[in-house]
Amino acid sequence: MxxxxxxxxxxAAIHAILSDPQAMAFWSTVPHENEDQTRAWLCAMAATQPDEGDDFIIEYQGRAVGKAGFFRFPDIGYIIDPALWGQGLVSEALTPIIDRAFAVHRLAQITADVDPRNTASVRLLEKLGFAETHRAERTWLIGGAWCDSIYFALTDQDWAARTA
Ligand SMILES: CC(C)(COP(=O)(O)OP(=O)(O)OC[C@H]1O[C@@H](n2cnc3c(N)ncnc32)[C@H](O)[C@@H]1OP(=O)(O)O)[C@@H](O)C(=O)NCCC(=O)NCCS
Structure with missing residues (x-):
């Protein structure tokens, strides 16, 4: 849900994920080092105005296991507890979020910025119909290491054609 x-x-539940090196290997920051960082992250999520973003906690079997949505439009972001990877949970979570982004928020397109090494995220986006638009090197300096980006986009027409 x-x-x-x-x-x-x-x-506590979200901090466990955002402090996990495996879950955070390709995130835009290093793993959170303390709960204050996660508290600030959650407060920023809660303070997002409806015209700025639309972000959700993924709850599974009664516990918070990740997040999916838009911290800021039109960039989509998601993370889930590694214990639950590969079960289709994030694909399932993103489908109504994408529907809502086009139908309610009237976005013309949704974008994503993914580390090329993040095969799970690349596969997830391709499965949802996102197409690669371009690539760039040394886009993020994270914990002293440069990372690259593949940029993806999904237009409202692509989504409508796919779900028709
Ligand atoms: C990316 C992430 C959200 C995927 O979540 P998930 O619930 O496991 O995704 P799904 O189960 O819906 O799988 C989507 C596709 O990716 C594939 N996949 C999942 N994990 C994979 C892995 N480790 N390696 C390769 N492919 C993988 C699945 O097989 C599926 O494709 P398929 O249907 O063709 O088999 C999850 O790995 C994650 O939280 N990663 C850490 C955070 C992160 O990197 N977020 C993205 C930043 S851009």
């Missing part, structure tokens, strides 16, 4: 963030309730 998808729901809006509840900062205090979600802190």
């Amino acid at each position: 998808l729901r809006k963030v509840r900062e205090a309730d979600d802190l």
Whole structure:
């Protein structure tokens, strides 16, 4: 199930994910080092205005296991507990989020910026119909190491044609 963030309730579960080196290997920051960082992250998510973004906590079997959505339009972002990888949960979560982005928020396109080494994320986007637009090198300096980007986009027409 998808729901809006509840900062205090979600802190421990989301911190466990955002401090996990495996989950954060291709994230835009190094793993969180303390709960204060995760608290600030959750507060920023909660403070996002409806015209700025639309982000959700993924709840599975009664616990917060990840997030999916837009911290800021039109860039989509997602992360889930590594114990649950490969079960289709993020594909399932993103489908109504993408529907809503086009139908309610009227985005012309959704974009994503993925590390080329992040095969799970690349596969996930391709499965949802995203197409690569371009690539760039040394786009992110994370923990002292440069990382590259593949940029993806999904237009409302692509999505409509796919779901028709
Ligand atoms: C990317 C991520 C969200 C995928 O979540 P998920 O719930 O495992 O994804 P799904 O199960 O819906 O799988 C989507 C596709 O990716 C494939 N996939 C999943 N994990 C994979 C892996 N480790 N290696 C290769 N492919 C993988 C799946 O097989 C599936 O493709 P298929 O249907 O053709 O088999 C998850 O790996 C994650 O949280 N990663 C860390 C955070 C992150 O990198 N976020 C993206 C930043 S751009």
